[in-house]
Amino acid sequence: MWRLLTISFLLLNHSSDVLGALYGPTSNVKVLNGDAFKKAISSEGVAIVEFYAEWCGHCKAFAKHVDEAAKILKNVIPVIAVDDATLSSQYNVKGYPTVKIFQGENKTPDVVEYNGARTSQDLVKFAMKTLNRYIKQKAEPNDAKPKKGKESRNGRVVELTDSNFSKLVLSDEASQWLVMFYAPWCGHCRQLEPEWTRMSSISKDAKIGRVDCTVNTNLTAQFGIKGYPTIKLLNQGPKSASNAITYQGPRNANDILEFAKTHFHNIGPPLFVESTQDLEKYCSGPLCILAFLPQNDHLNQNLEIMTSAIKDNSRLPFKFCYTLANEHPQWESTLGLESFPAVVGLNVAKGIFSLLQTGFSERNLSTFVKTILSGKASAGILPGKLNDSANPRCEDL
Template identity: 35%
Template sequence: MELQLLLVLFIGWASAMYDSKDDVVELTSANFQKQVINDDSIWIVEFYAPWCGHCKSLVPEYKKAAKALKGLVKVGAVDMTQHQAVGQPYNVQGFPTIKIFGGDKKKPTDFQGARTAQAFIDAAVNELKKTAQARLGGKSSSSGSDSGSRGGKGGNDVVELTDSNFEELVLNSKDLWLVEFFAPWCGHCKNLEPHWKTAATELKGKIKLGALDATVHSVTASKFNVRGYPSIKYFGPGEKSVEDAVDYDGGRTSGDIVQWALQKVTENLPAPEVQQATSQEVVEEACKDKQLCIVSFLPHILDCQSKCRNDYLALLKELADKYKKNIWGWVWTEAGQQPELEEAFGIGGFGYPAMIAVNSRKMKFSTLTGPFQKDGISEFLRALSYGKGKTSSVKGEKFPKVAKVDAWDGKDGVLPESDDIDLSDVDLDDDVKEKKTEL
């Protein structure tokens, strides 16, 4: 069974899903700023990958919406395999991601509706009304309250924190937290409130956002030496103490908050395990649903004993941690242990150690041609993360079979003992005499 790997990094193998005949505007790194950001029009923008099944299913409905909205709201699409930099500022992490760029282009909103033409049209009309109302100077139909309550009511994903629940919800939690300490009369706090709510929704499931009225719950606020408003503090994973609080130093827009928080989420991701390719199941489990699978071929244990091998494995673990945000799979095997893997990827010509990065969905791979050292491998992986690097086709156009082998026991290699020949019953002198007689 072939591994089901998703790839954004190898580019040029799939054509865009929209063309000039469609009402969907093709957006690129070259025109996005001018077409979307610097334009007064409202935009619905899809960030997609041509290989993505959900993206392909979306095409007909998206085209219908673009045709219906022509002249009212502009509809565009960005091929992220070709223009990855366009989506980076907006934390595009899955496909398709759809955002609406309304009156404030610096703060696009996520489209959360059904993926139908009617849902896109409804969202566009709502954005039109909101933008027109803002330009007119009117107020939103949903008025806020200055009662001091900022948390979890009416669809709000901000958790309301108090003196009585702070320790249980935040300090004793294993979750990541961003906590705002505010005062109801504080103007900066009021300005921050909608951004804080938006960020809480976007970050749901990744990091929790809370708010504590420091004028009411002064015991907790004093523990963290809160002297100004708003004060924002970050709490990392695992059980925490007051000393573990870190001052937030990012911007005050929802985009700034989300970007800062996602960086913390990435930093706290566990490093992927570097597993030995002992069977087909192990390799599939390690690389399933990953963008790429990094496969290393280490020297035979007799050529590189336990210390040498452990040094290589430590290097691979370090690099797996460094590039963990790419969510790649990592496996290794010993020279000669998986002959079909070596043949499929042409490893014999490079010697050991060797490394390849494979996209088994496309049956394409890249080979490390530089030194198998930290700098050489890091340069190779960095190029992959930007979608660069020479690719080759997997021999046979299918993922090779992985043989079932024993896992390395962590010990040095030992040459097999040869059987000793017992010569005690052989009279060599008599044998020599017989030979002389014959001569």
């Protein structure tokens, strides 16, 4: 038998030991605070939560509807009121009364804000609808649910969930992410799906993911999703719902990727290159800045110089890379490098390169980049293809 879902109406004030004044001892609304509340919402099921304050006139008017809803839902869905200012802050309450729905079977349930009418009838309808959806999800076979943390059957479109979003997206400061928030029943979402899939196969920089809002209600609330599909860009660097950028242009792969490109910024550190496969990945379009750095006591200092130069040129859509001097003699010979550190601007696809003629410094690197972009840099044609050298290095002889 299903465990009863819990509806918690959190009534915020600084009292934590006595019953709230709006709900007396004969009320069907239970008053809980602190650990008692946390224990209640961590149990199996759903909790619908209203935050209020004793001094709030709207809350006093709403209380009779909460009480009536609790009476109707008695022995079906318990209604709980919590008077706790700490919980108000924890759950980001901006005004009173605020109703939120908690859903989950652990100590960190999903949370979605309720924006319906403040009547007992609407509260009951909302509660029962949530209950029915929860039961349907519980009854769904495991193999019918999306795989967690795996790429979907559509290729590189990553299925993002309440449980993996932080690890895969928010913690990935080095990458751009384009995320589609959708509902399976949404016709516009189904129309966008082929473009979203195609985008995942042609995107060179942005990672592509999607969130099923009917299942991942915490993310839906966190990002303030009001309609489907909603496309969010999370740029390189620290990521959060507050700095995500909403895309509002045409829903096709090329336009969406162009939007991401206009917001691109490089944050470093430089990428390590150790094979021609890496060169093709990072230096084929439009170009890369490739440094050959000696393996000595100055290596970390030189990498810091490159990282600073990256930050100075963060909006440029190309990679800053490095490899170790004397590790690739064929590359060095083809590029005409004789002393290190050495830096080249390289486009493998077009077979062209430009050599930094000045000393290795943050200022000179930034000047070199600007010279290339202005078209004033002296460019040469690669005399041959860059290959992974099979010849032994001097220290191997």
